Amino acid sequence: MLRFTDRTAKKPGLSPGTLVHVGEKKIEKARITVIDYDETTITEKYVETVEGCFPFKDTPTVTWINIDGLHDVDIIEKIGGHFDVHPLILEDIVHTGQRPKRENMEGYILIILKMLYLDKETNRIVTEQVSLILGSNYVITFQEAAGDIFDPIRERLRRKKGRIRRLGADYLAYALIDAVVDNYFVFLEKYGDQIESLEEELTTDPQQETLNAIHTLKQELIMLRRSVWPLREVIGGLEREESPLIHDNISVFLRDLYDHTIQVIDSVETLSEVLSGMQDLYLSSVSNKMNEVMKVLTIFASIFIPLTFMAGIYGMNFKFMPELEIKWAYPALWVAMITVTAGLLLFFRRKKWL
Numbered sequence: 401m402l403r404f405t406d407r408t409a410k411k412p413g414l415s416p417g418t419l420v421h422v423g424e425k426k427i428e429k430a431r432i433t434v435i436d437y438d439e440t441t442i443t444e445k446y447v448e449t450v451e452g453c454f455p456f457k458d459t460p461t462v463t464w465i466n467i468d469g470l471h472d473v474d475i476i477e478k479i480g481g482h483f484d485v486h487p488l489i490l491e492d493i494v495h496t497g498q499r500p501k502r503e504n505m506e507g508y509i510l511i512i513l514k515m516l517y518l519d520k521e522t523n524r525i526v527t528e529q530v531s532l533i534l535g536s537n538y539v540i541t542f543q544e545a546a547g548d549i550f551d552p553i554r555e556r557l558r559r560k561k562g563r564i565r566r567l568g569a570d571y572l573a574y575a576l577i578d579a580v581v582d583n584y585f586v587f588l589e590k591y592g593d594q595i596e597s598l599e600e601e602l603t604t605d606p607q608q609e610t611l612n613a614i615h616t617l618k619q620e621l622i623m624l625r626r627s628v629w630p631l632r633e634v635i636g637g638l639e640r641e642e643s644p645l646i647h648d649n650i651s652v653f654l655r656d657l658y659d660h661t662i663q664v665i666d667s668v669e670t671l672s673e674v675l676s677g678m679q680d681l682y683l684s685s686v687s688n689k690m691n692e693v694m695k696v697l698t699i700f701a702s703i704f705i706p707l708t709f710m711a712g713i714y715g716m717n718f719k720f721m722p723e724l725e726i727k728w729a730y731p732a733l734w735v736a737m738i739t740v741t742a743g744l745l746l747f748f749r750r751k752k753w754l
Contacts (some may be wrong), residue, residue, distance in 0.1 A: 416488060419490055419491060420491075422494065424544070426544045426545035427469045427545050430469030430471070431467075431469060432447040432453060432468075433447070434464070434465050435466075435557060436459065436461050437462055437557055438461045442557060442560075442565070444557075453482075457482065457483060457538065463537065463539070464540075465539070466540075466541045468546040470493065470542060476542070479540065489510050489533075493510075493531040497529075499626070500630040501630060501633075502638065504643060508533050509643065510533055511532040512532075513529070513532065513634075514530070514580075515528045515549065516587055516624070517549070525620050529543075530580065532577070534569060534573040534645055535645070539569050549579050549583045574653050574657065581631070581664065585667075587624065588671070594613070595674055598614060598617075602678060606682050606689075610682060611682050614682065615679075618672065621672050621675065628664050631661055635661055702744060714733060
């Protein structure tokens with residue numbers, strides 16, 4: 401079932417900025433990767449200790465530091481201390497229940513997103529918090545688990561595709577956010593296919609499983625809506641607000657990203673309305689099916705009421721009943737019953753009840 405609250409909460413009484421991981425521990429050991437590049441060279445490596453990231457703070461190249469695993473708060477605290485990240489910002493990073501938002505600080509910008517991926521074991525869509533710190537020449541990303549949707553960005557960096565190697569850290573941050581938003585379209589297409597198949601079931605033979613599937617889709621769309629709606633404000637703020645960390649040549653890309661976000665929001669709203677209509681259609685289909693059953697039962701009852709009446713009359717144990725002595729009384733009673741039945745069936749057919 402979709403959860404609207406966190407499984408764990410921060411312990412009360414702690415001072416602001418105290419790092420306590422709030423959320424599920426998704427990997428055993430945190431992992432740090434570094435990609436350092438400029439237009440001509442690129443270096444990619446795993447870093448064993450957090451201190452291995454420190455030399456990249458003031459290099460003239462662009463550096464992307466990715467940390468998988470938010471449960472190791474020592475790593476978060478050390479890297480935050482070296483890159484002068486405020487403790488309250490670090491607290492937001494390790495608290496995985498944050499809504500998408502943007503914080504402009506002196507020397508860097510914090511952006512928190514919700515990334516979607518498919519859990520192959522349960523075949524359910526899961527959200528993961530991705531925090532991004534944009535500095536003058538670096539981007540630091542914090543993820544809950546290993547594995548993400550940023551592999552195409554890494555391939556573009558390795559193969560020197562497009563303008564990503566020529567532009568600075570602000571374009572890298574845009575590319576990462578754009579990958580998250582584009583991934584929403586993948587799930588929207590998946591939802592569209594599922595809704596189409598459910599519509600076919602509703603028009604042919606709606607079952608309780610159909611209603612359960614509709615309810616599950618509505619929950620997942622609510623989760624997606626919670627991830628996308630605040631993101632519109634985040635990207636719009638990046639586009640409008642003047643910051644030395646975001647250059648003018650990036651604005652056009654941010655506007656395009658904002659348009660994509662609006663498209664996702666419109667699609668989510670449309671699919672939600674379609675699912676609401678499908679729920680009403682399911683209830684109407686079930687009601688119509690029940691009405692058909694009741695109509696058939698009513699017709700049978702209407703046919704057997706006069707037959708039961710006739711049988712009841714001649715089933716009484718009175719000695720002096722004139723018809724009992726007639727030779728053809730029994731066949732005549734059958735003829736009368738068959739005639740009544742045929743007459744009622746003809747009447748129901750003319751009324752188009754059959």
